[in-house]
Amino acid sequence: MKLLEYEAKEIFKTFGIAVPSTGGVIRDANDIDAALKKAGDGPWVLKAQVLAGGRGKGGGVKLAKTEAEAREIAEKMVGMQLVTHQTDAKGLKVEEVLVDQASDIAREIYFSVVMDRKSGMPTIIASAEGGIEIEVLAHEKPEVILKMPVDPDRGLEPYQGRRLAFDLNIPQKQIGAFVKMASRLVQVFLKLDASLVEVNPLILTPEDELIALDGKMVTDDNALFRQKELAARRDPEISELEREAKKTGLSYIGLDGNIGCMVNGAGLAMGTMDTVSLAGGSPANFLDVGGGANEEQVTKALKIILRDSKVKAVLVNIFGGIMRCDTIANGVIAAAKAVDLKLPLIVRLEGTNVKEGKALLQDSGIKMEQADSLWEAAQKAVAAAGESK
């Protein structure tokens, strides 16, 4: 789950990491005066709280020198559709705007902690050239990026922090403060089971103060069972439908196409989407009903798929392993009856008891097409979705 900037910075603050003086977030432009007052003297910076990079260029980060200017910006920003290079053409609706006291910037540094898959170690990525996106920097100037693995049990050792500080040209008298801040950011990563903690930029003010000006965090969903406070937060990225699917134990992601896909297993679900696309169609969703797809799960999954009004045909691709095909067939039949399915249904079953499963589907009286291979199923689904447009 990704956290918004202000959420990440609130967490940083509880770990003793310096962040700008803030008036908090406003959800209504009328609340701007109170927020400005809370943030302290101007100028202020107003920042759209959406999960996308490139907010500045898209008009989602604005400096306000006066209260009147701040009010004007707030009125425009709250509720706007923010389009950046990381969003689609529609953009993201700005529900919340963060009001921070503006900071004087002498230098911008990039700092993050990620989980490096290859080494299996939490790793600090840092660069003296902050402020731009790390992907861009990695592409254009890979030589200015520093990497330092961190022990997952011990955290950042002081000597590691000092090495980083010297390599980043931190002013002599702030070395200690930097080591403390870096070590605390690593603690945020370790204590909260993050998969990313990013500060870009981490700034030095003209007075050589170190401040985390921006903040980004991604948490490890696998660890939410022991991160109760994070688990209680609402994931801002996922849609209502995705949230509902998650509650019922289904892994569902909405896409733009018109062929609803129901598959068991994440890899096969992706493979099915790819096959639909290869056959000339477009998948409406990713949906993994789980390895042991039973009647109840299949019914829930079908209901979720049909809530998407773009769906013109439904493709069910189940590889019956431990769960037998006859059991799955009964699930599909019950689900189709339960939702009174009107759309074309294409079913491809394979695996244990496949003959019995296919016979059950055949004799069910429910209108559907069966396919022997995934390729055949995908072609039939594409044809059906085309016809029912």
Place this chain on the structure above:
Amino acid sequence: MGSRAEGSRGRWGIQMSILLDKNSRMVVSGITGSAGSFHAEQCLKYGKGIVAGATPGKGGQTHLGVPVFNTVHEAVKNEGVDSALIFVPPPFAADAMLEAADAGVKLIITITEGVPVLDMARVKKDLQRRNAAGQTVRLVGPNCPGIITPGQIKAGIMPGYIHKADGPIGLVSRSGTLTYEAVWQLTQRGIGQSTVIGIGGDPIAGSTHIDILRLFEEDEATKAVVLIGEIGGTAEEEAAEFAKNHMSKPVFAFIAGKTAPPGRTMGHAGAIIEGGSGGHADKVAALEANGVTVVENLSEIGKTVEEKFMGAAQAA
């Protein structure tokens, strides 16, 4: 590369086919839990191999005809187990892996899905420390279907009957049901498998594609390899380079997730395109540039292997 003079024993001291065979002696951690019990029974129906179970507090009982011990250490001492199959729920899975490693088993297979990534970082560090100190311990998983050497032993949750024994194809995959799909296509064409290994869909895995490719290269029974990958990370790119530099056997690959949107986790915790890396196109390009045959259509894995490998093998 290991020398062929070693005969049927590879550098890990485990008889070929790779990692597991009919002489393996396994303990199941979590054998009395519902998933552990169900799948251990299926494994026992397929072949021998499971000789003990471990559940704290249930020592002294017999379950599915095998003795249950309180600790893996007792199972090692009393039953001479050399491998552990783990079905313990996510909050306790890392502890179970650390226990198995400490008890001295050579191979740990973790089926459990949903283990915190930081826990895996800690487990990986522990295993690296042990291996550096001279112990031999390998982890496969977590979040994987396990390992099967068809006709000999099944250690995992895959349906046994879809496999065909004594075949030339080694298969390594990050996905479960996608593997079954590929195996089934091979079996239906009469092409058997030497060993099929699921390495799991998590960001930090005990074994990578490269680790398994190395074993397949050394394995005499394996004549060609099918590698199934998916978006996320760079394991496939690294495997591609390894295949070119260190493998004499042909490698076929399928990569899932061509249509996956960036920034979203596609079911598997590790299946996410992030920060401009882990995308489908990069993986396919790296594999093809290194001489791996990439199958574009998932339904044609079996067909491609038959035409390009079996056909060529017959002609030779």
